[in-house]
Amino acid sequence: MDEEVNGILVAAHELKAPLAVLRQLALSFGEMDEKDEHIRSEMISVSERAIKQVNDLAKIRRLEDGLFEMEPVSVRVVCDAVTRELEYLFNHNKRELFIKYSNRSQLVVANKDLLYSVVYNFLLNAMHYSGEGTRAELVVRDCYDKVRIMVRDYGPALPMDVWREMKRGWVAKPTSIAMRPGSSGLGLFIASRFSRYMNAAVGAVRHRDGTSFYVELPSSKQASLF
Amino acid sequence: MIFIIDDDEIMAECVARAAGGTVKIFGNAIEAMSAIADGELPDLIFLDILLTGPDGFTFLNETISYKDTVEIPVVIVSSLDFGERDLSTYGVVGVLNKDKMRPDDVRKYVEEYAK
Numbered sequence: 001m002d003e004e005v006n007g008i009l010v011a012a013h014e015l016k017a018p019l020a021v022l023r024q025l026a027l028s029f030g031e032m033d034e035k036d037e038h039i040r041s042e043m044i045s046v047s048e049r050a051i052k053q054v055n056d057l058a059k060i061r062r063l064e065d066g067l068f069e070m071e072p073v074s075v076r077v078v079c080d081a082v083t084r085e086l087e088y089l090f091n092h093n094k095r096e097l098f099i100k101y102s103n104r105s106q107l108v109v110a111n112k113d114l115l116y117s118v119v120y121n122f123l124l125n126a127m128h129y130s131g132e133g134t135r136a137e138l139v140v141r142d143c144y145d146k147v148r149i150m151v152r153d154y155g156p157a158l159p160m161d162v163w164r165e166m167k168r169g170w171v172a173k174p175t176s177i178a179m180r181p182g183s184s185g186l187g188l189f190i191a192s193r194f195s196r197y198m199n200a201a202v203g204a205v206r207h208r209d210g211t212s213f214y215v216e217l218p219s220s221k222q223a224s225l226f
Numbered sequence: 227m228i229f230i231i232d233d234d235e236i237m238a239e240c241v242a243r244a245a246g247g248t249v250k251i252f253g254n255a256i257e258a259m260s261a262i263a264d265g266e267l268p269d270l271i272f273l274d275i276l277l278t279g280p281d282g283f284t285f286l287n288e289t290i291s292y293k294d295t296v297e298i299p300v301v302i303v304s305s306l307d308f309g310e311r312d313l314s315t316y317g318v319v320g321v322l323n324k325d326k327m328r329p330d331d332v333r334k335y336v337e338e339y340a341k
Contacts, residue, residue, distance in 0.1 A: 020324040021240070024236075025240060027329055028244065030329075055325065
């Protein structure tokens with residue numbers, strides 16, 4: 001593994017314990033009055049997202065051991081679970097989430113946890129970069145013998161260099177995207193690594209008013225046996 | 227009485243705050259084992275696994291080795307992922323993940339085993 005990437009993963013591991021402590025501290029205050037409760041719940045929410053990213057980074061280290069089992073996974077079950085988890089965040093940040101399933105193949109060959117993280121990272125990015133009052137879209141559809149999960153945002157366009165890197169199907173290391181302020185490229189890097197493990201490709205489509213990120217997973221033929 | 231064994235002081239305090247009641251915090255397994263050897267038998271133990279010095283499983287091996295401590299219910303509080311693993315042979319009645327647990331989860335075990 002790239003030394004720089006390995007350094008990031010080690011640093012992430014070190015951050016895990018303090019983040020868990022911060023979250024517990026915020027929780028241990030108990031419910032507060034309306035004004036302070038907003039700050040407290042924000043602290044909990046931010047630390048939970050950070051813990052999730054740290055855990056995802058820890059998983060990247062374990063990918064090389066091949067411990068993540070591939071199995072038929074229902075795309076809808078995973079996407080529904082992610083959108084349920086992020087629903088509060090979208091509402092809280094005044095973003096709308098539009099969801100459309102038009103896939104006939106219900107099952108893909110994937111690892112459920114890894115796929116969950118891929119969709120989670122795409123949607124979190126979309127929420128972050130879509131402006132207040134705009135929406136993000138999650139669309140699932142068939143793509144020949146694959147299923148494409150696509151997340152569209154209405155944020156700044158993706159720079160050409162990142163788009164070119166994504167065209168080859170994966171991202172080598174986290175790169176901050178200047179046109180997308182505050183971006184570390186971490187979510188995209190995690191999604192890319194997990195997708196690669198699952199023999200899936202990630203990609204992006206540039207729009208004049210935003211970007212669509214997608215992952216294409218092989219359909220599972222298991223259901224057709226019945 | 228409830229024992230909390232965790233080398234992370236603040237995390238231990240958070241668990242103590244959630245547990246309420248009479249609580250004793252230990253920063254390592256040896257201190258907790260010494261207290262038990264001195265006759266302090268807790269109703270419930272919240273135990274971290276990755277401790278400085280002997281780890282949580284070394285502690286559990288001790289508690290299940292003696293007649294007077296084998297029945298003490300233990301709740302593991304760790305950031306390690308134990309999945310569906312059955313740890314009841316170690317006297318473990320539950321596992322709380324530090325990344326996901328909430329004060330109510332701690333209280334649930336206190337209500338059940340230390341009231």
